[in-house]
Amino acid sequence: MRMRKKKNAESRLLACEDYLLKSREDLLVYRDKMPLELEIGCGKGGFICQMARRYPQRFFVALEVSTSALITALETAKAESLANLRFINANAVHLPELFESGEVSTIYLNFSDPWPKARHFKRRLTYRLFLEKYCSVLTPDGKIIFKTDNRPLFDFTLEECAALSLPVTDLTYDLHNSSYNADNIMTEYEKNFSSQGFPIHRVVIHKKAENTVSQT
């Protein structure tokens, strides 16, 4: 689904630019030693704004490539003066350029584009090269929390984790009816799909331990 282009996009973006990270120095100033968490593909920012409200002692950075979606997210953050949340108008490919190795404690992937055509598998945000990029910026006990309603994308993700020997925990094919649902924050998309009766799949992916398992 392509988003309609926002009116006055440029001026609206400019009005919120203090919520956009422009340099690594920006990050260091704003973050101020708080644990760092990332959302990749935050869309209009419903999830990450809620996280920033709920956890004022953590610092959140959200990546989004769509400028139109990002404007809504930026305007929400600015309207509420959320001090522990900043945005980057970039793609996940740039992650290792944006963050230092071992700097990020948690990465959130919510309802990422499934890229259903087989030949597009390398574009999926849980393709092994992306997972490797995520792991490179995660702390040793860091984790990736992945949620989707798309079953083929979920299955693909589990195959990719196994191929890289990444440990997974907290796996459920029906998050809202599982014991893992207690502190779940629903995205807009999730509310919509869940209300139509579609189950939400969720898994927590861990960085590989030092004492690692090799493939057979």
Next chain:
Amino acid sequence: MRMRKKKNAESRLLACEDYLLKSREDLLVYRDKMPLELEIGCGKGGFICQMARRYPQRFFVALEVSTSALITALETAKAESLANLRFINANAVHLPELFESGEVSTIYLNFSDPWPKARHFKRRLTYRLFLEKYCSVLTPDGKIIFKTDNRPLFDFTLEECAALSLPVTDLTYDLHNSSYNADNIMTEYEKNFSSQGFPIHRVVIHKKAENTVSQT
């Protein structure tokens, strides 16, 4: 599917009794320091007999509760004088009584009963209490190789592994069309289902490493 009772079951079983393990001492004599591999629920023994032929330097033990199925397996092994294969007429529950901790290098679970009713989940051979029993007899780098055409059972298995933080590798939803298929031995059941176009799911489950990942 219940098997038809075999004619003269008792006398046929008696005729092959040298292929039945009756005591732990039997195992120690026959095994003679070879690596030990188990199949749980071998049915008529097509898979495990093929394994015993292909790998004469490994020792195989197969468990089967159905006496009727076991007779076919025993008669095959005896007819071919397979020296590195023995059977036990028992249930997986008894595993820790039959084997010592850290003794088994590989456990095979092929097309186990899916027990599709939700209330029967504790009977599935990949229910967490079974997985814990398997791990208790596995060597530190031991593994469980699980194959099924039943998707709900496969999904359940992945959830159970994640709940116990057991590392998984070599995960595929379509074994016969994957890069993992090179040395696959097909069971009778697998040939049948696969020829009807049903994909075979396969995963390798590892014993938890010392440096373990805790659940979030």
